[in-house]
Amino acid sequence: MMNRTDFLKTLGFGAALIGTGQFVASCQSGGMMPGMEGMNTPSPTVSTGSFTTPLSIPETLTNLTTLTAKPRQAVVGGRTISALGYRDGLLGPTIRVQNGQNLAIRLQNELTEHTNIHWHGLLIPALMDGHPDQMVKSQGTFDYQFSINQQAGTNWYHPHVHGTTGKQVTQGLSGLFIVESPEEKALNLPAGSLEIPLILQDKRIKAGGIDYSPTMMERMNGYFGDTMLVNGTEGSFLNVATRYYRFRVLNGSSARMYNLALSNGQAFAVIGSDNGLLPRPASVTELLIGPGERVDLLIDFSGQALGSEVFLRSNSFSGMGSGNGRQAFNLLRFAINRQEPDSFRLPADLAPAPTKPAAAKTRTFALTMAMRMNGGMHRINGKVYRADAIEETVPLGTTEIWEFDNSTDTMPHVMHFHGAQHQVLERTGGRGRLMPHETGWKDTVLVAGGERVKVLTTFTIPGKFVLHCHILEHEDDGMMINFRVA
Secondary structure, three states: OEOHHHHHHHOOOOHHHHHOOHHHHHHHOOOOOOOOOOOOOOOOOOEOOOOOEEOOOOOEEOOOOEEEEEEEEEEEOOEEEEEEEOOOOOOOOEEEEEOOOEEEEEEEEOOOOOEOOEEEOOOOOHHHOOOOOOOEOOOOEEEEEEEOOOOOEEEEEEOOOOOOHHHHHHOOOOEEEEEEOHHHHOOOOOOHHHEEEEEEEEEEEEOOEEEOOOOHHHHHHOOOOOEEEEOOEEOEEEEEEOOEEEEEEEEOOOOOOEEEEEOOOOOEEEEEEOOEEEEEEEEEOOEEEOOOOEEEEEEEOOOOOOOOEEEEEEOOOOOOOOOOOOOOEEEEEEEEEEOOOOOOOOOOOOOOOOOOOOOOEEEEEEEEEOOOOOOOOEEEOOEOOOOOOOOEEEOOOOEEEEEEEEOOOOOOEEEEEOOOOEEEEEEEOOOOOOOHHHOOOEOEEEEOOOEEEEEEEEOOOOEEEEEEEOOHHHHHHOOEEEEEEO
């Protein structure tokens, strides 16, 4: 197997050319190297709009019975475009349920292709999980039935059909899935109008629709959009009062990472990650999240002057591949338009720290590249996805350490597996430490180039599941394997 630099060398690019960045610069400026016609990967300049459109808040449903996937229309930046959706617009409804609740949700597929729903972050039976095998044919239906039995957290749902996941998610099929519990409510965190979902997505909007046509190089690096949306809204603002707000943030992009920060440099509190609250809050001024990751944030606007404004933004960063972090841009404008008293105080403790049972086994998953022009460039342990192959078998009820080894490459991967949640144990190489949002329960972890990351998981749900990269172009290219818990 080879790393990204070796891969490019096999296509005729010398080490000096790659090392100086001339190859990347040529791609970004729209130029093409010999033999790469039609395969260049510009990193589009992000357009954010004027920040004069009120932020759209997805509809929240507590007793949803049907999701209908179909071609729809959405309005973005004043333009009406074609999209895919579970509702009109670019996002499905936010589903809000209680721990212990039983759900029955029918998927009606009115697309012209197969689809399904993966309930990302939920601990539910394998046959309800949305494995790529579980496809719902065009004009077909499937009834998802499952119970919620897990801690409160911010999860989400999206299609997971191999080869078209990136297309269907990018063109509009996704939404939040929030689990609540009495333990979380007892903390009296900001709620109601003070609790805001923020779904971050970048898209390419062309010819009245959302373009998704990755080249070979974009399958290698990831597909980046030039139009930045929050909750499906371009250039949006939110009126806020001089008090604490809670923001549930999802990176719903195909490949783009976001280095979250406030434009005035103010610190904010991280109180939760993928699958629930952290043991205690962490104060940060920047927080990098990869595709599929979620973070729960508290921002205190009490120190802001009436009539002032602050932007949530993505600061520039490095070390995450050629397409990520080169441009800083604003995401959302907060307009401080009223003063309100606020009795909320940030709790010192939020949730019990996860226990760390002894692991029966350690499995290592090497994240590698292979020279293959027609798919299968990104691999796990040298393997490309095969629907009929079970690559790993895990005894039911056991605790294991899974190590994601990306030490031989410079490209990041965002590793996610179905059917279980995990704790991040350690990161060596690269950033060399745990991030502030990695102290609680997670299901998706960012593994930068040069890093090895270990996670601890107890497997309590039997059945067939997948492990894959959540950069959707990598997943669709075959960076995914089946494992069975039995």
